Amino acid sequence: MTDEKQTRLHRGNHSKSIRNFGIGSRNLLRAGKICSQQSEKSFSTRGTLADRWTVFAKWLGAEYRIGKMENITPDHLIAYGRHLNSRIEQGELKPSTAQLYVSAVNSVLITATAGNWKTVSPTKDCGIPKRKYLPESSKALPQSQHDQVIAELAEQTEEPLDQRVIVLLNLQRTLGLRFKESALLDARQALLQAGKTGTVSILTGTKGGKRRDVPVSSEAKLALKQAANIQDGRSMIPTDMSYVKFREACYAKAQQLQFNFHAQRHHYAQQRYHELTGAPAPINTGIPRKDWLNYLASFLNVGSATAEAIDHKARLQLSTELGHNRLEVVSVYIG
Template identity: 40%
Template sequence: MRCERTNPDVRNFGLKSRDMGFAGLNALKEEYKSFESIRTIHDRWNVFCSWAKAEQGIKDLRKVEVSHLMQYADHLRDRFESGDIKASTAQNYLSAVNRVMEIARGDNKVRVDPVKQGDLPKRSGISEGDKSISQERHDKATYNATERTGALLNLQRELGLRFEESAKLNANKALNQAQIKGAVEIRDGTKGGRPRVVPILEQSQIKALENARDIQNGRSMIPAEQSYKEFRQDAYKEVARLGVKFHGERHAYAQNRYEKLSGVKCPVKARIKHGNVHHKYIAREKGISVETAKSLDREVRMQIARELGHGRTDVTNSYLG
């Protein structure tokens, strides 16, 4: 039974603590009797509190918005792709935030479904649905977006960049590299500070870089008058209004590259199961043996993993199926 709070409109919705972590604990005590359930959810909630304070400067539950949870989902996905946490752990972390926010607020207005909205991988780590943004939806989004956000969406789709990488990209320098070397080195904003090289093979990639260069007014895509955190928050709010997700562009890059490199569609595009079924599909489409198809699939996934900034091919399962 929910307890009546003295003043639910003050900091942390009146949950008797100025600290978000303890406020979340008090919220859980309103709803749960099991000490084990409270401790488990609270431990996961504290992970979010640490992230929210460090990355968003948030210290009050009333300041948490859906756009923050979408950014947290991206953070959890990056941790999963880096091998830091399992897919199930990523989902549990976000679900814990949803539960605490629901109790604290008394409604479901600030929540993100881990898989459907947050694009976190299924517990198997293998995507069973296409999470890419179609060309039609991409064109509509960039048409309605501000110039800068539209440029970021194009960079992410054409170069396979994460949001932070696209925001911190020096487009002028990248364009020069693309024109001279036929490749772009991605350094700023990469996970773990690991640089990587993205090949430039399409005119659409050059066009995306030229467009970004024309908009850029400093050493990155971040406006001179804003910090990275401020810019990120505004950008996430905007794409939410546009009905797309930044990460969906990275999915599109991976899927398009798979088809270019292999000559066939990836599992989620072909709408068939990952593994032997897909290997047989490749063999049939290309007129090769299943063993050769399996080898081709592995080589292509390794290449895409490198271009996305990963050393593990199993990460591609969440993009390609």
């Protein structure tokens, strides 16, 4: 950016207000978009910068209630990067995309501060992988830890929330549901469907509103019965709470007892791979990815081509049941 452009940008409506470095808008979203449009990058890139700034600004407002640029620090962007990294670990985001989101915020703030912003590294500061993310160890909640969490929650059943959290954990573990999907599930309706078809249709709360059908095991049926027994509305959310308040309360409980809801989905995926193939999930064997098919062939006592077909078919099935429809995402769960 030329000195003339930079001066003009920071002059803005400075006489009216110095909020957001006097860029010309008191609104954080708008100020960032102004910076994006003043960039010397291509027109399409400027639009992309603005879009990515919007995502960051909304997250910042929700997490820290920050509404002006002067209050943003590198620590806030690092926290945002780590939030994006957690989405990578859940298979929701590619590392390359997360890196671009952090870089976009850096770019906007460098412009806004006339070069006085301390750049945050997506990889070194935020821990975002440089390449496609593949976990080195299982992210599933072990059975012993699951049982311990359930027992601790059961001791506090005088609090209605604890019983709800127990139910959510069991639904997520036996049906592979995301937190939002389990919270918005109509367990009574799902139980009726399971009795008729042996499957449950998941639609409410899914990514992109995409419906998927999930097989119902005996354990899942029991979880649905428990959920239906305490359901007092059309979902697992208490009738006197909003989804946002319910989610906040549940995540506070998870932090208190030191567990991760999404770990239940990892357990589901690994358990289903075992059911579909007759072999443990790769992530639980310590076998390197490049050697997996040879190991599987030996484990199942079949030829290499047969082992590859079995593995591929199981991954396809899992991608459907998890609602991702991308094989590379399945690897995040099972290795």
